[in-house]
Amino acid sequence: MPPSPRAPIDTTLIANTEAGFAHAGVWPVSVSGVLLPAGSFAVLFEVDTRDADRKDLQTLARSLLGFGTLDEMAQWLGLPAYPGDGSVLLPSGVSAGEPMGLAAVTTEHGPALSVSYFPLLTPTMDQSLTDASQADMVLYERAQANLSAVGAGIPEAHGLDTSLARVGLSVARRTPDAWATRDAQWEGSRRPSALDDLVAESKPAVWWTLRYKTAWLADGSIVSGNPIFTNVLWNELGRGTDLRELETWLGENGHVVDELTVAVFNTSAPRWRQVLPDYPIDQAASCAGCHGEYDKGWSEGFYGEEALTTVAVRYAAQTAPVDVGTDPQRAAGMSDFAEALNALVLSQAINMVVTVQAGYVPPPLDGIWAWFPYLHNGSFPTLCALLSPVEERPARFVVGPPDDPATDFDEACVGIPAVPPEAWLAEPRNGVDASIAGLANGGHETVVSGGDRGHVIEYLKTL
Ligand code: HEC
Known part of the structure; x- marks a missing residue:
């Protein structure tokens, strides 16, 4: 569509976004x-x-x-x-x-x-x-x-991110003060942590849903402050960086964080490329209360590709976590060091506040087809599994890098194929087992019955 004369292209926005991606x-x-x-x-x-x-x-x-x-x-x-x-x-x-x-x-x-x-x-x-x-x-x-100031963990399954534990365990290796000052004594023998026992892992967040939210991370525990700045600060805590050195760097490079923020907030979800079937698609109204409403082109009388376009997203004005009975370990993991993070000078400088939550934020479903395996802990291989009764969900499955769309992706169920490609089987860490702590696949029992499931999934592919 040609840009309307009343909406000139914002070249500064484009330049900042490109700088941010770089x-x-x-x-x-x-x-x-x-x-x-x-x-x-x-x-x-x-x-x-x-x-x-x-x-x-x-x-x-x-x-x-x-x-x-x-x-x-x-x-x-x-x-x-x-x-x-x-x-x-x-x-x-x-x-x-x-x-x-x-x-x-x-x-x-x-x-x-x-x-x-x-x-x-x-x-x-x-x-x-x-x-x-x-x-x-x-x-x-x-x-x-x-x-020596980094506490790291190995993920329980391929593709899961252990950054929460890395930040928490790294903080436990520093002096409990407002600069989390590096200290040889704590580095030699860190404070005990609840994260020693919790498996607080989650799949890496995608950029394109960040702009809909007012509370960030899977558990919505970042309730104030710029999430991108917070990401930089936490990443550096997890890398053993001296926070005073980081403050100096930030003083000279504030524009870098700003440009990153602009880039992240201007990212769009990837679109499903295939033309979808021509039958009426269920609007998944029962999901809207938690996951937001998506206005589709077909409701506006558009045809073909344009009918599939999402013309507007209405997501909750305030992003509140909801406990739908999914694995609690990741949310609990935050309780261990939230206070230490809130007390940091660099957190207070941007009014960054972490509040411990129960449950997880229902994510916007924009581009959800591309964000498999599902739930914060990646414990559901496909959308079919997510919308099935608990007893029909697979207790084990094998994940791996989705390199070849023909063999590494299940188009009908959307996600990890039930028959994994040979290459994935060679790596034992690729197995996801719901009996492992942190990887439970219960909860979210928004079951969609067999006949309607296919239609809901076709609808989700268009988001
Ligand atoms: C009562 C609120 C609620 C309702 C109703 C609900 N969900 Fe959810 N949904 C959640 C929450 C909370 C999560 C995140 C849980 C987690 O990550 O542990 C979630 C996660 C998901 C995810 C996984 C997202 C991801 O990050 O992998 C999908 C897909 C999803 N829901 C689809 C649906 C669909 C489709 C419906 C309607 C048939 C529905 N949900 C109804 C609360 C809800």
């Missing part, structure tokens, strides 16, 4: 705690190497960490590759096929890799083995020192 692909915080020298780390974890020493080290890494090369690391972390079909904007310096979330950063010590989902990797690197330069060694040593 920051997102290349983690912008150059004082970040865990940065690995791009050159020598890549050499060590190179895919094809004939160097026997390096191969031995990769085998050792494989047995200790679960991966031996950068590609394996990306797979193990569940980082999808940037697609080559233009559907996702490539950050500068990143090529199609490279993993998302493994970002390149320019630091005063040279190019570095910043790992968004940092596992238990302590690089005791041998300089001769990796050809590391002096500057590289500075980065390694810095990363290694900062890692």
Whole structure:
């Protein structure tokens, strides 16, 4: 549709959004705690190497960490590759096929890799083995020192994000003061945490629903403040970053956070590409009370593709969590360190407030077809499973990176295919088992009976 003359294109908005996307692909915080020298780390974890020493080290890494090369690391972390079909904007310096979330950063010590989902990797690197330069060694040593302030966990299932536990356990390794000051004593022996027992994991949030919300995270516990700023602060807490260094960085780079925020709030949901069947689609009215109302083009008398367009979304003015009986561990996990986060100088500077909640925010269903497996803990492989009675939900299923739409996606039920591709079976961590704490698949018993289920799912595909 050509832009109307009364709505001129906002070039500043476009420029800020593009700048924000560029920051997102290349983690912008150059004082970040865990940065690995791009050159020598890549050499060590190179895919094809004939160097026997390096191969031995990769085998050792494989047995200790679960991966031996950068590609394996990306797979193990569940980082999808940037697609080559233009559907996702490539950050500068990143090529199609490279993993998302493994970002390149320019630091005063040279190019570095910043790992968004940092596992238990302590690089005791041998300089001769990796050809590391002096500057590289500075980065390694810095990363290694900062890692002692990082408490990390390994996800219970492929694709789940352990960042809540990482922030909580990292806070428990710092002095309980307003700067969460780094302290060797706490680093050596951290305070006990409820997160030692809780599995407070959740699937990574998508950007495109953030703009509908007034409380953020799966449990809606961030009730005030800019969620993007909060994300930067928490990420850095989880990377062992000195918060005074971060404050200085923020003082000089406030525009970076602003541009990121503009980008996130201007992201749209991906659209289902296939033409959908031509029969009347159930409006899923019973869901609207919790999940919002979606005005469709067909109600406005449009035809074809335009009929499928969502012309308006009406989501609750205040985003309140609802307890529908789904696994409580993730929400409970927040209670352990909410107060410590609220007390930080940097939280108060932006009026960031965390309030512990029971239950989870019913997410806007915009683009929900692309956000499988379902629920905050990814415990339902498909929309069919989510809308089925408890006893019909699969107790176990296998997840993996959805690389090939033909074999890795169930179009009818929307989500993880019931028969997993061979490649997924090779990795034991790909199994999702509802009997594991934190991965329970009860609750949300908004059952849609067999005949109507297909129609509700066809409707959800159009959102
Ligand atoms: C009483 C409120 C309520 C009603 C009614 C309700 N839901 Fe939900 N729904 C929720 C909550 C809360 C969650 C998040 C639960 C969680 O993540 O643990 C949720 C999650 C979902 C999700 C998963 C989202 C994701 O992040 O993976 C889908 C899909 C969904 N609901 C669809 C529906 C549909 C379709 C209906 C109507 C047939 C419906 N819901 C009715 C409260 C509700």
